[in-house]
Amino acid sequence: xxxxxxxxxxxxxxxxxxxxxxxxxxxxxxxxxxxxxxxxxxxxxxxxxxxxxxxxxxxxxxxxxxxxxxxxxxxxxxxxxxxxxxxxxxxxxxxxxxxxxxxxxxxxxxxxxxxxxxxxxxxxxxxxxxxxxxxxxxxxxxxxxxxxxxxxxxxxxxxxxxxxxxxxxxxxxxxxxxxxxxxxxxxxxxxxxxxxxxxxxxxxxxxxxxxxxxxxxxxxxxxxxxxxxxxxxxxxxxxxxxxxxxxxxxxxxxxxxxxxxxxxxxxxxxxxxxxxxxxxxxxxxxxxxxxxxxxxxxxxxxxxxxxxxxxxxxxxxxxxxxxxxxxxxxxxxxxxxxxxxxxxxxxxxxxxxxxxxxxxxxxxxxxxxxxxxxxxxxxxxxxxxxxxxxxxxx
Amino acid sequence: xxxxxxxxxxxxxxxxxxxxxxxxxxxxxxxxxxxxxxxxxxxxxxxxxxxxxxxxxxxxxxxxxxxxxxxxxxxxxxxxxxxxxxxxxxxxxxxxxxxxxxxxxxxxxxxxxxxxxxxxxxxxxxxxxxxxxxxxxxxxxxxxxxxxxxxxxxxxxxxxxxxxxxxxxxxxxxxxxxxxxxxxxxxxxxxxxxxxxxxxxxxxxxxxxxxxxxxxxxxxxxxxxxxxxxxxxxxxxxxxxxxxxxxxxxxxxxxxxxxxxxxxxxxxxxxxxxxxxxxxxxxxxxxxxxxxxxxxxxxxxxxxxxxxxxxxxxxxxxxxxxxxxxxxxxxxxxxxxxxxxxxxxxxxxxxxxxxxxxxxxxxxxxxxxxxxxxxxxxxxxxxxxxxxxxxxxx
Numbered sequence: 001x002x003x004x005x006x007x008x009x010x011x012x013x014x015x016x017x018x019x020x021x022x023x024x025x026x027x028x029x030x031x032x033x034x035x036x037x038x039x040x041x042x043x044x045x046x047x048x049x050x051x052x053x054x055x056x057x058x059x060x061x062x063x064x065x066x067x068x069x070x071x072x073x074x075x076x077x078x079x080x081x082x083x084x085x086x087x088x089x090x091x092x093x094x095x096x097x098x099x100x101x102x103x104x105x106x107x108x109x110x111x112x113x114x115x116x117x118x119x120x121x122x123x124x125x126x127x128x129x130x131x132x133x134x135x136x137x138x139x140x141x142x143x144x145x146x147x148x149x150x151x152x153x154x155x156x157x158x159x160x161x162x163x164x165x166x167x168x169x170x171x172x173x174x175x176x177x178x179x180x181x182x183x184x185x186x187x188x189x190x191x192x193x194x195x196x197x198x199x200x201x202x203x204x205x206x207x208x209x210x211x212x213x214x215x216x217x218x219x220x221x222x223x224x225x226x227x228x229x230x231x232x233x234x235x236x237x238x239x240x241x242x243x244x245x246x247x248x249x250x251x252x253x254x255x256x257x258x259x260x261x262x263x264x265x266x267x268x269x270x271x272x273x274x275x276x277x278x279x280x281x282x283x284x285x286x287x288x289x290x291x292x293x294x295x296x297x298x299x300x301x302x303x304x305x306x307x308x309x310x311x312x313x314x315x316x317x318x319x320x321x322x323x324x325x326x327x328x329x330x331x332x333x334x335x336x337x338x339x340x341x342x343x344x345x346x347x348x349x350x351x352x353x354x355x356x357x358x359x360x361x362x363x364x365x366x367x368x369x370x371x372x373x374x375x376x377x378x379x380x381x382x383x384x385x386x387x388x389x390x391x392x393x394x
Numbered sequence: 395x396x397x398x399x400x401x402x403x404x405x406x407x408x409x410x411x412x413x414x415x416x417x418x419x420x421x422x423x424x425x426x427x428x429x430x431x432x433x434x435x436x437x438x439x440x441x442x443x444x445x446x447x448x449x450x451x452x453x454x455x456x457x458x459x460x461x462x463x464x465x466x467x468x469x470x471x472x473x474x475x476x477x478x479x480x481x482x483x484x485x486x487x488x489x490x491x492x493x494x495x496x497x498x499x500x501x502x503x504x505x506x507x508x509x510x511x512x513x514x515x516x517x518x519x520x521x522x523x524x525x526x527x528x529x530x531x532x533x534x535x536x537x538x539x540x541x542x543x544x545x546x547x548x549x550x551x552x553x554x555x556x557x558x559x560x561x562x563x564x565x566x567x568x569x570x571x572x573x574x575x576x577x578x579x580x581x582x583x584x585x586x587x588x589x590x591x592x593x594x595x596x597x598x599x600x601x602x603x604x605x606x607x608x609x610x611x612x613x614x615x616x617x618x619x620x621x622x623x624x625x626x627x628x629x630x631x632x633x634x635x636x637x638x639x640x641x642x643x644x645x646x647x648x649x650x651x652x653x654x655x656x657x658x659x660x661x662x663x664x665x666x667x668x669x670x671x672x673x674x675x676x677x678x679x680x681x682x683x684x685x686x687x688x689x690x691x692x693x694x695x696x697x698x699x700x701x702x703x704x705x706x707x708x709x710x711x712x713x714x715x716x717x718x719x720x721x722x723x724x725x726x727x728x729x730x731x732x733x734x735x736x737x738x739x740x741x742x743x744x745x746x747x748x749x750x751x752x753x754x755x756x757x758x759x760x761x762x763x764x765x766x767x768x769x770x771x772x773x774x775x776x777x778x779x780x781x782x783x784x785x786x787x788x
Contacts, residue, residue: 001617003591004557005647006529009504012650018462039454047457051445060433063441063630068412098492098634098656105655109528110403130654134503135400163398197397223395236457238661240492240701253399256406261499262492266663268631342548 007114008134017126017348020337024346030378032234032300032365033346035173035321039369041289042236043276050275054268066267067258070096070243074274078243087219093245095254098202098265100230100242104131106257107199107226110250111163112137119158119165122360123353125173125201128166132133136309137163139355146315148172148179151186154193164197164226169217171320172205174353174364178318181214183185188220203230203242206286209294210318223247231273233321234286239269293321299372299377300365307383309390321368324350326361333363339385345378401508402528405554411520411742414731418740424772426694426759427740429715433763435683436630437670444669448662460661462653463635464490468668472637474653476621481613487603487645489652492659494597494624494636498525500651501593501620504644505557506531511553513559517747517756519567519595522560531557533749540709542566543574545580550588558591560618563611565598565714568747568758572712575608582614590618597624597636603688604712613670617641625667627715628680631662687715694759694773701777703784708759715762718744720755725783727757733779739772 017033024031054062069075075094083089097103104127112118112135122144128140142165143153150169169179169189176335179187191198200217229244246254258264262284298383300323301316311328327333333349340346350362367375411427418425448456463469469488477483491497498521506512506529514523516538523533534552536543536559543561561581563573573581585592594611613623626637640648652658694717695710702708705722721727727743734740744756761769 001586001589001641003505003644004510006503006505006507006510009647009651012647012654013648014646014653018653036459039458042453042457044453044457046448048446048449052442053451055438055442057443059436059438061632063436063438063632064433065430065626065631098660101654102656109400110406111397111400113400113402113669116400117397127657134651134654192395195395197395232459235717236454236662237459238457240656240660241657247395250397252408253403254404256408257403257528259408259412260406260495260521260528262496262634263521264634266492266634266660268630269663293569373709 002036008136011133011136013357017352020346020348023341029341029344029346030370030374031346032367032370032378033348033368034366036234036236036369037321041292043281043285046276046281047236050272054271054275062268062271064267066264066270068255068264068267070094071267071270071274073278074270077274078229079263082218082245084219087222089245093248093251095244095246095251095258096265096270097242097244098190098262099232099237100201100228100244101127101131101241102258102261103228103242103244104128105134105203106254106261108132108135109257110253117160117162119154119162121167121172122355123350124166124355125168126202127350129355141355141357144347146177147183148177149187151183151190151319154163154190159194159196161394162196164199166199167217168201168203169214170202171207171317171322172352173204174322174348175321175324176317177316177324178214184214184220188224189225192221199228200225201228203233204320205229206234207290207293207321208319209290209297218245226250234282234289234321235273235276239273241265241269241273291322293368296367296372296375297323298372299375302369303376303379307380309383309387311390312386321366323365323367325363327363327386328390329361331358334360334365336385336389339389340382343381343385345381347382367368402530405530411746414740414742417735419628421739423735423738424764424768425740425762426761426772427742428760428763430763431627431631431715432686435686437679438673440675441630441666443783444666448665448669456662456702458661459665460658462649462658462745464488464659465661465664465668467618467672468664471668471672473597476612476639478613483639487639487642489638489640489645489648490659491636491638491652492656493631493634494595494622494638495521495525495627496652496655497622497636497638498595499523500648500655502526502529503651504647510788511556513548513556514749515561515566516749517568517744518560519562520746522595525751534546535749535751540571541577542571542583545577545584548584553588553590556590558593560593560595561611562595563608563713564596565601565716568716568742568744569599569718570709570711570714570716571718572608578608578611578614582611582618585618585678586615592619593622594619595622597627598714599623600628601684601687601715602713603684603691605667613638620644627746628676629667629670629684633667635659635663635667680781685761690761690764690769691717693769694761697770697773699772703777703781705784706780715760717759717761719757719759721757721780722784723755726754728754730779731785733783734776737775737779739775
């Protein structure tokens with residue numbers, strides 16, 4: 001018995017990161033590889049109480065099929081959360097998704113034909129590349145710097161026929177960078193001028209530990225943006241509750257695609273999330289997550305300052321979960337990983353995060369799940385390996 | 395601001411049924427339209443206890459990201475459940491999905507190119523047509539009778555280039571029919587002879603109220619089958635936990651597609667399902683569901699015998715949730731629906747369930763959620779409408 005896979009399936013490969021993560025599950029490994037939030041931040045007792053309250057209040061609704069668009073009370077909460085004095089979000093434009101990964105899948109389905117041009121940052125989120133790739137786009141990697149995609153590089157030529165530009169303005173996975181306000185305004189202006197659709201992916205937006213949140217692209221040019229958010233980093237990813245906010249015509253198509261994809265996101269988990277957050281819980285909870293990550297980020301930066309050789313460069317994130325490292329040209333972070341894993345330390349090579357021309361001398365470090373003393377230990381080992389490898393390169 | 399939808403998105407339309415269901419949410423409507431299980435069957439107290447137990451036992455695992463393949467203990471349970479003395483299912487071949495609707499989406503992505511030939515029953519499950527259609531197949535509607543797809547009609551010519559045949563052997567939605575053993579054996583023989591892949595969709599298999607379950611296609615020709623199952627009809631659909639069993643090479647591709655689709659099914663709901671069923675609960679619970687549906691089915695058949703005009707035909711299901719009705723040629727069930735809704739009774743027209751050449755004189759009745767006295771009342775009204783309409787036709 002054999003079968004024929006579709007064109008798109010023939011291109012599917014298992015994520016390199018996924019294979020790495022399997023290795024790093026051994027408890028003796030100090031892993032900076034995962035993209036997981038710290039489980040210490042999961043509000044277990046609240047979620048237990050919410051589960052009970054939801055089943056007590058309306059067990060039938062919590063356990064029955066529900067509307068594809070999502071639980072209306074949650075959609076209303078989300079609309080209010082994202083409304084500003086200048087911009088009222090209509091709950092009708094909110095779609096609850098099975099994690100924000102599903103939003104990427106639905107957007108790819110609805111907006112990409114084989115060969116369609118899609119603009120992405122350099123580097124960009126691997127999970128988005130995986131989701132969009134099933135619709136076989138032609139990626140255009142927009143030249144980017146420490147402030148994100150370079151607006152001047154988004155020329156009319158680059159934009160010709162582009163279905164959308166995919167942006168991660170806050171503490172991007174993998175680079176940890178935040179797009180500053182001036183750059184956001186430039187991108188919004190380009191979008192409005194050229195009728196460009198922006199997909200704004202914002203799972204880390206709440207995790208700023210250096211000052212206030214910056215205005216979203218959604219708030220800067222609402223007619224040109226599909227906004228994606230998630231409860232994975234502020235409550236718990238195992239609930240798989242994300243959402244998107246989209247203009248009406250696009251929202252309608254996304255709902256139809258979602259109906260075919262999984263009918264709806266679990267009624268039970270949607271209601272648990274709503275029950276947990278409806279009375280302001282996130283406003284007390286999120287600061288505790290920020291404080292934990294800020295401390296771990298500082299510990300990692302301090303250890304890097306101490307142990308990493310001078311030729312290695314990295315950023316100093318203002319939020320989120322990741323630090324991005326650039327090694328001297330000629331170094332290959334995959335080779336480095338082998339040496340690191342042999343010494344029970346893991347990270348993720350940067351190459352898979354590039355749509356084109358992967359920079360083999362980059363890597364991503366996550367500090368979110370590792371306590372400061374283990375961070376120090378692991379960074380010291382990486383420092384030694386970097387010094388050894390540096391000798392080979394000169 | 396405007397944007398370009400993908401080819402596949404331009405074909406997307408909202409399900410006719412979905413629009414009908416919105417009308418029928420008014421409490422005064424006696425609805426035979428829904429495909430919902432009876433909420434009286436949801437084991438609320440068990441699920442509450444399971445939620446609590448899962449969060450007490452291992453809150454981190456229940457709330458953290460998990461493997462794309464699903465929770466291993468649940469996969470092991472499912473493999474054991476579907477193993478027979480003749481056939482051992484390997485847990486490695488099980489993939490937990492976000493409802494079995496997601497299995498349809500993943501299979502479409504991995505197996506269908508635009509124009510690929512896909513064989514379906516006549517009629518067939520609308521949700522599968524919606525999921526597959528996003529990959530733009532060329533449907534071939536296999537001639538079918540009261541025993542399911544007619545094996546003799548599945549000729550070599552029909553099979554040429556077919557990616558798979560999609561089958562619902564047990565109490566099919568919409569027709570309620572069960573494929574008898576002899577017909578199953580014929581279909582399995584064709585699959586083996588021609589190297590045809592069969593997608594066996596089995597959400598209602600446990601709901602037989604006329605004798606034992608029949609052997610699955612999976613058990614008859616395991617190398618040629620992807621089997622899809624669900625907890626929606628035996629526990630609760632709001633948990634959105636389904637699964638598939640697939641040969642290793644195909645399973646691998648489906649896992650990759652699932653990773654891009656939603657990373658994984660919620661860890662929490664998977665563990666709640668496993669906690670609920672692991673000690674044999676379904677073996678005591680499912681007979682109570684069967685008894686309820688058998689009683690409601692009998693009530694509906696009795697009322698139809700009494701109130702429906704002689705020219706109307708219908709089947710007598712041996713399980714599941716649906717009765718399929720054929721009106722005299724020339725009658726249009728959409729027109730009938732308007733009259734029925736005006737009198738606060740609803741059903742679903744049969745036409746959307748046909749890949750080609752919809753039979754406008756068919757309709758689907760669900761008895762699952764309606765108590766016997768209301769069934770009787772609603773069928774009496776439909777009987778009157780049918781008589782009135784019948785005068786116009788003959």
